[in-house]
Amino acid sequence: MTTDLNQFMDTHKELLNEQLLLKISELEAPPKLKDAMSYSLKAGGKRIRPLLLFAVIKSFGKDPILGLPAALALEMIHTYSLIHDDLPSMDNDDLRRGLPTNHKVYGEAMAILAGDGLLTYAFELIAADTSLNPATRVSMIHLLAQCAGPEGMVGGQVADMEGENKSLTINELENIHHRKTGKLLSFAILAGATIGGAVEDQIRSFQQFSYHLGLGFQISDDILDVEGDEDVLGKPVGSDTGRQKSTYPSLLTMEGAKKQLQYHIHEAKAALRETKLSTGLLEQMTDLIAVRTY
Structure with a gap:
């Protein structure tokens, strides 16, 4: 990574982490619930989603902090999804980011409620963001509900579960991961594009960028599940094979998966160039996804 990218990611990640815990601490909620919500937020992670949001805003020449409430909401929803994914009735994982999973520390009931709390609080944060006009707030809430709900992440998770012990086609697998x-x-x-003030053509280019980046991110995940270092990942490798799930390496071979990863990274960067914006940070973050080790 370049010095500029390192500094950008470190600065905004530190701010995000501070604000995530501050927002939970300010809630008038049962202490154990707040502890369980904070526990999974404190476990850290790449924070790639909020960092992308900040970087998109910066590409328009605007202050990335304008996107802080949306970034906090997004990371809370991502964290809730991980808490629920780890549950015995789902992926039944004992470790997440090198730490015991939420239900191992707080029990299943409290883990479910901690996830519920993060999910619902996320929408409150966007609704209360007075730096955005009311129409933009409604638009953002609508978009987040679509992306996180039955047409998006939740629906993708269902399709992923139903795909276990089945041989999927590459198109079926891409459809699952595009949503999940x-x-x-x-x-x-x-x-980020909405907050930055994107015009219609730029929105279309960012949609293409997000499509290819999302698939590239998942292919990278599948590769790491085979070749990754457990100490770096903070969780066991080979879990997809153990659940007999179709993955990019299993369908395309490892060499084919790596070629597909490079294709999506190339197309993502091509879409960025079409925006005619200052997308240097976003291009570097795209490259980082291609070579990440965790």
């Missing part, structure tokens, strides 16, 4: 992984990335990018 890609839709929240799409929100990050399109919300």
